[in-house]
Amino acid sequence: MILPGAVVLCALLLLVQEGPSPVSLLPQPADQPSGGIDRPQDGSGESREARLRVSVSLGPEALAALESITEEWESLHPQWQAELIAVDAAGERGSEAGAQPADIRLLSNRDSLRWASAGKLLPADGLVPQDGGSASAAEASPFAQELRWRGYAWGTPAYADPPVLIWSREALHAAGWSKPPAAWAELERLRAQAPERAAAAIPSADGVHALAWLARWHGEGAPLDPARLEASVLPRPAPLQAPDLTAAGSAAAAVELVRGGGSFSAVVPLSYYRSYGLGSEFVADESLSAAAPLSARGGYGYVIASDTEFPAAAGSWIAAATARSAQERLREAGGLLPANPGLYAAAEGAEAGLPLSIWKQAIFPEEGSSGKPELGRLLPFEPLWAAYGASAGAMSPHQLAQAWKQSIEGSS
Structure with missing residues (x-):
């Protein structure tokens, strides 16, 4: 039986009411950046103890590699610790109200802006250190641009899952x-x-x-x-x-x-x-990835919760977890494609039976004057x-x- 038009409309309205509307997935204008850029940070040095909770959804191999990266970071910052909390990716895509408390989250880039527009995130600017003052591996990623809103970066690119x-x-x-x-x-x-x-x-x-x-x-x-x-x-x-x-x-x-x-x-x-x-x-x-808008090609990044007590420690951990060496290790151990296209040239091996150069072309094609609709029109x-x-x-x-x-x- 085919549903009458009015019934279909009601069904769609009920479906949308169960979660955020499509328009709400995009950032809305605000008088101040989400989380308040003037929020006090946790001191000028590393003397204050911090224990971070990091919410991630990764396979066992990638999770083990990230645990190792975290242990190395902790050895360099004795006063700081980070606990990795494995979560279901579908749960993190739901309402932020039902998510587990965490100082740092691994979110899809599309969800990061939704969380930012809801006032749940701190900007990464000034919190995530850069390598030697130059552009980091994360900043070199095209995904970094889609994480910017109202002049601020609301996440740090970590990997691609196209x-x-x-x-x-x-x-x-x-x-x-x-x-x-x-x-x-x-x-x-x-x-x-x-x-x-x-x-x-x-x-x-x-x-x-x-x-x-x-x-x-x-x-x-x-x-x-x-x-x-x-x-x-x-x-x-x-x-x-x-x-x-x-x-x-x-x-x-x-x-x-x-x-x-x-x-x-x-x-x-x-x-x-x-x-x-x-x-x-x-x-x-891999051809489907190249046909999708950049924001639908599986970019993931780390974000800092606006209610964290340890923003400086959170920024330091994110810098370690998204560094060039970290992205390479996560690719080798867990098959996570780097968020930085510059890391594909020297990499060896293949994922899903395809050379990494093929994935680079699919995820980061030269857009030029592309006629692809913006993601906002498709959501x-x-x-x-x-x-x-x-x-x-x-x-x-x-x-x-x-x-x-x-x-x-x-x-x-």
Whole structure:
């Protein structure tokens, strides 16, 4: 049964009320910087004892490497200690009101600005020391610019965890393909060989990545084309059957859908692909990252809580955890891609079966006069995609496209 338009609208309103609205994900104007830049710091030296709580969501290998980096930092600052607190990434993406108390948090860059606009963070300026007075590895990252708001830096880039399109090796081999399709015409030919499979399964929480998929195959203007969106989620007429895009409840559900024959590919974070050892079953394709806005390419950074008692100690720890040597160690131990593009040139090895130079091009392409829409124009699609995925077919592709059209027109 297809839901009436009014019911769909009510469902969307209820969904948005459960969390921050799409617009609230962007920083709002304020009279003073969040947290108050005039907040007293913890003294001119290191004589005051400090015990920091650092909230992180990392795999076991990366967490162990960060523990080692922390121990080395503590040996250089005997009066300061830092306790790493492992948390669920999904929990940190929720309301800041329900998060565990912490002096430092590891957040996605998109969430960092949301926390800053809510007054929950201190600016990193003047707190995170630079190497010898010159630009640090973190400052050299393009991600640093997206963490600036109202003239202040609200986080320090740590690493990149980009979205990756993973293709079923079994499905490709069954169709006689040795590698994934690179152009739309090739994808159409592949799908014709298994019409019951969708082209891609995308988690319902990753609406921006669904739009990036449209940009990857149909050009930079496709994310803001409701007609293209509707055509991509509608079941295809013969000879194809499944839609191009299908929503899955989670990354795990997207992977299972591919395994069950419902899709040729899925979109998951690179860290998920690596942590669960999916390389034997799936071929990694970095092209989705290059099609996404910079802010949707998986940048993560450390932020300082506005209520910390130890801002100087927090800044010192962040400087150690994001230093050039730290980023290199975290890449080697945990497969975390550096936030600084300058660290890719000398690095050896590969992640997800791809050379690091390929990931550098995908995450930090030369944008030039890119026609990609700004992330702020795409974020309102996330609750729509979530509602579409949660409706189990009750929300029609046409209703999804119409809701997206109204959102685009309302923001123009």
